[in-house]
Amino acid sequence: MANKEVNIGLIGFGTIGSGVVETFNLNQSIIEDKVKRKVNLKKVVDLDIETDRGVKIDPEKLSTDVNDILEDPDIDIVIELIGGYQPALKFILTAISKGKHVVTANKALLAKHWEEVMETAGENQVRIGFEASVGGGIPLLKPLNESLAANKIEAIYGIINGTANYILTKMADEQQDFHEVLKEAQDKGYAEADPTFDIEGHDTAQKLIILTKLGFGVYVKQEKFHVEGITRITLDDIEYAKELGCCIKHLAISTINDGELDVRVHPTMVDNKHLLASVNDVFNGVYIIGDVVGHVMMYGPGAGMMPTASAVVGDCMDIIEEMGRPITYGPPETRVTRIKNIDEMESKYYMRFAVMDKPGVLHAISEILSDLDISVDSFNQKGHEEGKFVPIFLVTHQATEKNIREAVKRIEKLETIKDEVLFIRLL
């Protein structure tokens, strides 16, 4: 299709969709100069085409009928930005079956239907662009999949949910507790009315599935790995982390060792000297370790109308330029022999519990820990009040998750312990 005009159809005229329209309004000529073709955003489909999105668009381009895109043989690339599983999946599969390339920011759909989407795309020899699905506008998936292609990837870990990172940052900076900050984030539009998806780690997990596929060649379903949110983190935890020269970040982690893949999402203590400790507010940052390159990090806005649109339009340009390239995402799966269970992981652990301040209590706890080969590196008790419950914080030396969980179970059974025991892994 050399020199032929490229036609693009956009399904979903919401926030990101409006960003895509605005990007073409701003940079049409830059885009066309770069790909050396005319590029035409031909049709924009949404159920609601009445509401003013605040971006200029020729009303003739708007339609409520998705078939104006899916059934138009002149449309080469379909951008799917309606999100969710259905009808997004149906639209994507139809577009692919008609030989159209697809660009999407839909991490939920890719995380759940990766195999079906990619196999159908392979059969129809079309490309799927999904840079926007992880890390918003940050160049992340393309560098991982292309720039670092000469590497065996050894680890990917980072902050890939802006809402959770905003909450943890504000808690640390302004000494506000979780619920106060969450409310503020909701008021500012950084958190959804129902924030479960972000603060319980599901969004992070979906993105990690995509990163893991690109880095290690393995598609791991969310049920197969440990996902833990940030809802139990209190100001006390954050304060104690500070005393240790650390901060608490919500990390997505995927590492390989001797063929064993370790995938998990949980709050993690990060040394303040680590660059991830400086990734604050709604920003994202992802470390990638390759056997040849060593450590690299990509940082930037992990969400938002314009940043995400930058990745969506970048993907379209990539597809226009790369029609002839072989279609591969990530290395072959052969390096992975087994996916590890969270029980097997080893780390230093931070633990917090509320204990009755009376003689013998600490002894009972230390006996449990020592029974399970857990030794304590540092220990802190906040205040003394005989006969009352006081918070205790400790950091262990290297221990296995299995033993930590067993210790927590036993400690929680003690009558002198109130509430659940919280533990956080150290990076």
Place this chain on the structure above:
Amino acid sequence: MANKEVNIGLIGFGTIGSGVVETFNLNQSIIEDKVKRKVNLKKVVDLDIETDRGVKIDPEKLSTDVNDILEDPDIDIVIELIGGYQPALKFILTAISKGKHVVTANKALLAKHWEEVMETAGENQVRIGFEASVGGGIPLLKPLNESLAANKIEAIYGIINGTANYILTKMADEQQDFHEVLKEAQDKGYAEADPTFDIEGHDTAQKLIILTKLGFGVYVKQEKFHVEGITRITLDDIEYAKELGCCIKHLAISTINDGELDVRVHPTMVDNKHLLASVNDVFNGVYIIGDVVGHVMMYGPGAGMMPTASAVVGDCMDIIEEMGRPITYGPPETRVTRIKNIDEMESKYYMRFAVMDKPGVLHAISEILSDLDISVDSFNQKGHEEGKFVPIFLVTHQATEKNIREAVKRIEKLETIKDEVLFIRLL
């Protein structure tokens, strides 16, 4: 050339060249799986093929005759890693004229001969891979040129010389002075025996020329912009920066405003809250601001045998996969109307001078500053000793470089001032 084996010839079996050989030793199968071709590092040429580089290589692949690569019609890609201007340029132009793609890490050559190399490549429809020329193993040029292609780039600034960054980091961390740290860096192999190139900013300037071309479409020769090294920075400057909540970093900066391009290399005060303040030791970090994406940063090892080899081999894989793509580097030049002179820049400035501690001296200085519309934001004098020279540090409000330079000239003429006045721009 679908499914045909790809043959690569490597000119230069030094540090990076050995890294390239080792990368193929480590990851040949990963590389071939990814590009879906056989890839053969067919020939390695160097004047010295006797010295043991510590990497395994079939002796039959070694040769001292560059024509074994340049004249071999089966070789598709030539990797040039001898560095310097000649004979590297001759080899590259010959390879291009024979229809061979070229991968190089040679920033000096590209910065000086950009137009000749790229025009010749365009005429011969071959690709030039040069990711390794800036930021070593960091995915940087490809994200800038491809992932962010939907953006008008507004600014590129960062730390792109590991030696200078190592020196500034160690000075700050260990309170050692410039010459001590430089010697230590030389002992560790982080600095050359003749370190001029790194510490005076020439290496940074060459890399900035390449970044500027990719970001703004303009090829700016080094004579056209301000390049200032780090040799005048003392421990006192670093200490005072700390008091201001800052650190001193050696930055390459290229920004555009109303068509006016502002390109410069100089030490800069960076707020500790800025992520670049956490880019330490030999690491590099580059911020890119696009009109659509906002701020992103790429971070990683900016030099070294294996990191640089990661970029070189990644470029080879890119070329193998992208034979059919249009060849463009950066946007068209039309956005730039003028390249600004350093005199026109505006910033807050840090200034340091040694003044005679006696009445009236400060008044003379403040008169000069006020005459030139420079107002002082903070001021600090270290110690008092009537009749002796004591160091004075100050930070100005926003001022023009032209006025600052005039002020420095006038202040240096005062009899009560010893040595040159140092000034550092704030980020």
